[in-house]
Amino acid sequence: MELKSNHSSPVLTDPIPVNNSRLGIHSNLLSYQQSGGSLSSGKYMTIPRKKPGKLEDVWSNGWLEAMRSSSPPRKRLIKDKDFTIEAAADDFDIAYCSWMIKYPSALKSFDQILKNAKNKKVAVFLDYDGTLSPIVDDPDRAFMSDSMRSAIRDVAKYFPTAIISGRSRDKVYELVGLTELYYAGSHGMDIMGPVSHAESGDHPNCIRSTDQQGKEVNLFQPAREFIPMIDEAWLVLQVLKTLVENTKDIKGANVENHKFCTSVHYRNVEEKNWPTIAQRVHDILKDYPRLRLTHGRKVLEIRPVIDWNKGKAVEFLLESLGLSDRDDVLAIYIGDDKTDEDAFKVFRERNLGYGILVSSVPKESNAFFSVRDPSEVKKFLKALVTWKKFEKA
Numbered sequence: 050m051e052l053k054s055n056h057s058s059p060v061l062t063d064p065i066p067v068n069n070s071r072l073g074i075h076s077n078l079l080s081y082q083q084s085g086g087s088l089s090s091g092k093y094m095t096i097p098r099k100k101p102g103k104l105e106d107v108w109s110n111g112w113l114e115a116m117r118s119s120s121p122p123r124k125r126l127i128k129d130k131d132f133t134i135e136a137a138a139d140d141f142d143i144a145y146c147s148w149m150i151k152y153p154s155a156l157k158s159f160d161q162i163l164k165n166a167k168n169k170k171v172a173v174f175l176d177y178d179g180t181l182s183p184i185v186d187d188p189d190r191a192f193m194s195d196s197m198r199s200a201i202r203d204v205a206k207y208f209p210t211a212i213i214s215g216r217s218r219d220k221v222y223e224l225v226g227l228t229e230l231y232y233a234g235s236h237g238m239d240i241m242g243p244v245s246h247a248e249s250g251d252h253p254n255c256i257r258s259t260d261q262q263g264k265e266v267n268l269f270q271p272a273r274e275f276i277p278m279i280d281e282a283w284l285v286l287q288v289l290k291t292l293v294e295n296t297k298d299i300k301g302a303n304v305e306n307h308k309f310c311t312s313v314h315y316r317n318v319e320e321k322n323w324p325t326i327a328q329r330v331h332d333i334l335k336d337y338p339r340l341r342l343t344h345g346r347k348v349l350e351i352r353p354v355i356d357w358n359k360g361k362a363v364e365f366l367l368e369s370l371g372l373s374d375r376d377d378v379l380a381i382y383i384g385d386d387k388t389d390e391d392a393f394k395v396f397r398e399r400n401l402g403y404g405i406l407v408s409s410v411p412k413e414s415n416a417f418f419s420v421r422d423p424s425e426v427k428k429f430l431k432a433l434v435t436w437k438k439f440e441k442a
């Protein structure tokens with residue numbers, strides 16, 4: 050892929066070397082001294098023992114409601130004054146079908162999508178978890194199937210293709226393992242792309258580096274225009290350590306390091322302990338005004354308050370690829386999570402192309418179309434490739 054933009058965002062080098070063994074740290078795998086010096090001196094920071102806040106905090110600010118509604122079960126619970134019953138599959142299917150009037154199947158609407166893609170340059174943006182890999186209990190085992198990998202490899206032969214994930218860039222690259230793609234990690238705050246043209250290296254936003262296999266790549270940290278990212282990575286590292294320490298007694302809690310953001314998983318935490326985990330995170334964040342919280346699928350995501358998200362990352366990539374503000378470009382974004390809504394919104398507002406929501410339950414979205422699950426994502430990607438092959442032939 051060719052990088053052409055004159056986007057004003059400068060680029061930083063990797064500020065803090067990421068030690069891969071620290072990715073996906075489980076709460077009880079990282080030990081701390083209770084007191085000590087600073088991180089930079091190689092010792093441990095002091096983790097203040099704080100007075101816990103009140104549980105009312107997380108009720109009143111809506112965290113618990115958001116936690117309960119993330120990743121809803123397939124069957125709906127119907128609540129009555131005296132009893133709770135599971136809605137019958139038929140009722141559920143009716144609800145899903147009426148929802149699909151608003152968000153039609155991207156597979157069934159494929160001809161309509163193609164009609165608009167004709168004679169246009171298509172760019173493909175893909176979220177990772179829940180989109181390319183099924184949601185599983187252990188984030189370290191969210192593997193993509195070989196057939197999905199091969200579908201994406203084919204897509205990248207014909208279209209500029211990027212993976213946009215909340216995970217760290219290194220982690221998502223490790224999971225996908227294709228050198229020909231762009232990878233936007235930490236919700237787009239850390240972008241890596243293939244070196245395909247000599248001029249890419251001259252790009253003002255880009256520095257040349259090598260990936261884990263020693264292959265040359267281009268690196269971008271576009272949010273630098275807002276704030277030095279090295280400071281943010283430092284802040285996230287501090288909060289990560291405190292989060293690990295303060296959640297280690299909650300069975301099933303898992304804190305992941307994504308370099309510019311961090312995730313606190315509660316998928317494996319008993320629901321009765323969700324208020325506790327929410328309150329602990331809330332108490333810690335009170336001391337970090339430069340960090341904010343967003344909700345994902347049974348995960349609390351902590352990231353810098355900077356005005357950067359998956360939507361901005363898509364805009365940045367399109368511009369960098371010379372595909373911005375052009376009538377002959379159609380972008381497609383496929384994602385399943387709340388953070389993907391930032392991208393869907395940008396797609397709608399700027400008429401960039403089509404957002405496709407991956408969901409097997411009805412939910413409100415800024416996407417145009419829907420698919421049920423990663424297997425339908427794969428079908429869609431394969432169909433795109435088949436169309437392009439025939440168009441070229």
Ligand SMILES: O=P(O)(O)OC[C@H]1O[C@H](O[C@H]2O[C@H](CO)[C@@H](O)[C@H](O)[C@H]2O)[C@H](O)[C@@H](O)[C@@H]1O
Pocket residue numbers: 176177178179183184185186187188189191213214215216305312314316345346347348350386388
């Ligand atoms: O932007 P994404 O690529 O969708 O990343 C968002 C989060 O994805 C991962 O968590 C989710 O998937 C896990 C594995 O299936 C699942 O166990 C978890 O409950 C989901 O929230 C990742 O582990 C998180 O760090 C990302 O923030």
